[in-house]
Structure formats: structure tokens, C-alpha cells
Amino acid sequence: MTFTSNTPLDHSLYGLDPAALEFFKQQTGITGEDDLKHHILAVQAQAFEVAPYPCIYSFGFTRLRISRHPKYESVLQLGRDCGNALLLDLGCCFGNDGRKAVTDGWPVNRVISTDIRQELWDLGHVLFRSTPRSFPSPFIAGDCLDPTFLSSEPGHTSQTPPDLSSLTSLNDLHGKLTAIHASSVFHLFSAEQQASLVRAVAALLSPAPGSIVFGSHVGLPKQGTIREEVLGMTVEMYCYDPESWNKLWEDAGPFKTEAILKEVIAPNGEVGWMMVWSATMSTRSVV
Structure with a gap:
């Protein structure tokens, strides 16, 4: 779902929790809270012109979802323990979660x-006052529903490490990733698209036990479609429940799955549900 670039932004939605405030001060070098707010609002306005997405409208890009995930510390340990471990942030927007992982080691x-959208990554450099030289983290733009960019049916995969500087699609990473983070991504798509994306993302993981996909998105106690009014538009969103979501991953590979629902209270007082989940490779898959 997108708004339009003419949709008026609501600055009252801005607010950084203590961890996010410390992170943005450290990353941007802007220590004054009013100056930091002005900077973030300016980048938000630029981004909303080219990508009028709800996550930009509601300041979702200021929330450090990755570090609030219960698997985060074990994911960081994977990065320390596994030589040449690779972490993918799927649906990164400005790249705040990937930058948080870098900050933490x-x-x-x-x-x-x-x-x-490439523009979102470029605006991430504006937001965090960095350059590709000062923050040389690989980025690749593409549509995760496009099989030429991400497919569950990979061709021949090399055993040699991928050249991250010349990636042309996520398919170049089949079987290579140690960890994949995906927050506020899956609920953007239909039930069938989500199921297909689960299979495609599963194919990116290394078959080594402990490789993990983790994240969070909107869920429901019983799977179905949410319909709600947002800024005068009717929004439909298909949401899985924990049991059905776990089954998608268990059908996609030898995964140990965990998924829980957390109650979320919207500013208007309505109750919603966020599903926090992970799928960990439990045994070496057989090729």
C-alpha cells in the first residue's frame, strides 16, 4: 500500500525511544534533539516524495526492530563465530537495521x-550523514517478487564465496546467507505471494545448522484479511497466525520455527497484533 506524495505528513507521529535516540545521535553526529528531529523530518519529506509508503509516513524507519528481536544476540554471535558470515536485511528502507547490526559488531x-528503490538507500546516506566510502555496506535494489531477482528455484550455485561488489540479484546469494532479517515485509503481500516469498527466502540460507531467518510483521490470532481505513483509503492486508506461519517455513526446509503474537495498541486505541518469528536451520539439508 502507498499513499500519494500529496498526502500531508503528520509530524505528531515523530518520537524516538531512548535506544533509537542514542543510535541516531551516534550515527548522525547530531546531538541536539531539536536539530536531530529537524534533520529526520527533512529526510522523511524527501523520501515521501519518491516513495510514499506507510513506513515512511509513520516513522517506521526510526524503530530499531532488529535489536528488539529475541534472536538478535544469538544472531550477533553467529556473526562472531562463523567465518565470512553474511547478514541480509530484506526490505531495508533507509538501512537503519543493518546499520544497527554493524554498530553492534x-x-x-x-x-x-x-x-x-535505490533512492531509499541513497537517502539513507543523507539520513545518517554517511557516504558509500564511509559506510561500504553492499546494497542491491530489486523486487523480491520478481523471480529474476529472487527465486526459490536456483540454478547452479558455486561453492566459492560470492563477490558482493558485483551482485546483480539476490539469486547470486542462494545457499550463502548466515542470517536474514525481514521486518514489516511479508504482510505487504497476498497470502500466495507470502508463501512463495517464504520459499524463495529459505533458498538463500546456508544449509549449515543455525542459519536463521527472523523478523516481525502484522499477524492475527486466526489467519485472515484485515480491512481498515487509513487516511480515507481502505487497506487490505492478509495476515497469518503463528501456527500457519510456522507451517510455511517447515514446508520450505528443515527449520525449527518460533512465532508469537504481541499486542500492539495503535494511537487511536485500537488493538492490533505483531507477530515476532524466526526459522532456524535445524539440520544440514540434503541436495
């Missing part, structure tokens, strides 16, 4: 980010 050149 994952090597910057081993974190790969992807989103459908």
Missing part, C-alpha cells in the same frame, strides 16, 4: 541490504 562489508 557485524562487519560492515558482510551486511547486505535490499529494497525495491
Whole structure:
């Protein structure tokens, strides 16, 4: 779902929790809270002109979802323990979650980010006051529903490490990734598209036990379609429940799955549900 670039932005939605405030101060070098707010609002306005997405409208890009995930510390340990471990941030927007992982110790050149719009990554450099030289983390733009970019049916995969500087699609990473983070991504698509994307993302993981996909998105106690009014538009979103979501991953590979629902109270007082989940490779898959 997108708004239009003419949709008026609501600055009252801005607010950084203490962890995010510290992170943005450290990353941008802007220590004054009013100056930091002005900077973030300016980048938000630029981004909304080219990509009028709800996550930009509602300041979703300021929330450090990756570090709030219960698997985060174990993911960081994978980065320390596994030689040449690779982390992918799927649907990265400005790249805040990948930058958080780098801040916490994952090597910057081993974190790969992807989103459908190159402009969002470029604006991430504006937001964090960095350059491709000062933050040399690989980025690749593409549509995760396009099989030429991401497919569950890979061709021949090399055993040699991929050249991250010359990636042309996520298909170049089949079987190579140690960890994949995906927050606020799957619920953007239909039930069938989500199921297909699960299979495609599963194919990216290394078959080594412990490789993991983790994230969060909107869920429901019983799977079905949510319909709600947002800024005068009717929004439909298909949401899985934990049991059905786990089954998608278990059908896609030898995964140990975990998924829980967390209650979320919207600003208007309505109750919603966020599903926090992970799928961990439990045994070496057989080729």
C-alpha cells in the first residue's frame, strides 16, 4: 500500500525511544534533539516524495526492530563465530537495521541490504550523514517478487564465496546467507505471494545448522484479511497466525520455527497484533 506524495505528513507521529535516540545521535553526529528531529523530518519529506509508503509516513524507519528481536544476540554471535558470515536485511528502507547490526559488531562489508528503490538507500546516506566510502555496506535494489531477482528455484550455485561488489540479484546469494532479517515485509503481500516469498527466502540460507531467518510483521490470532481505513483509503492486508506461519517455513526446509503474537495498541486505541518469528536451520539439508 502507498499513499500519494500529496498526502500531508503528520509530524505528531515523530518520537524516538531512548535506544533509537542514542543510535541516531551516534550515527548522525547530531546531538541536539531539536536539530536531530529537524534533520529526520527533512529526510522523511524527501523520501515521501519518491516513495510514499506507510513506513515512511509513520516513522517506521526510526524503530530499531532488529535489536528488539529475541534472536538478535544469538544472531550477533553467529556473526562472531562463523567465518565470512553474511547478514541480509530484506526490505531495508533507509538501512537503519543493518546499520544497527554493524554498530553492534557485524562487519560492515558482510551486511547486505535490499529494497525495491535505490533512492531509499541513497537517502539513507543523507539520513545518517554517511557516504558509500564511509559506510561500504553492499546494497542491491530489486523486487523480491520478481523471480529474476529472487527465486526459490536456483540454478547452479558455486561453492566459492560470492563477490558482493558485483551482485546483480539476490539469486547470486542462494545457499550463502548466515542470517536474514525481514521486518514489516511479508504482510505487504497476498497470502500466495507470502508463501512463495517464504520459499524463495529459505533458498538463500546456508544449509549449515543455525542459519536463521527472523523478523516481525502484522499477524492475527486466526489467519485472515484485515480491512481498515487509513487516511480515507481502505487497506487490505492478509495476515497469518503463528501456527500457519510456522507451517510455511517447515514446508520450505528443515527449520525449527518460533512465532508469537504481541499486542500492539495503535494511537487511536485500537488493538492490533505483531507477530515476532524466526526459522532456524535445524539440520544440514540434503541436495
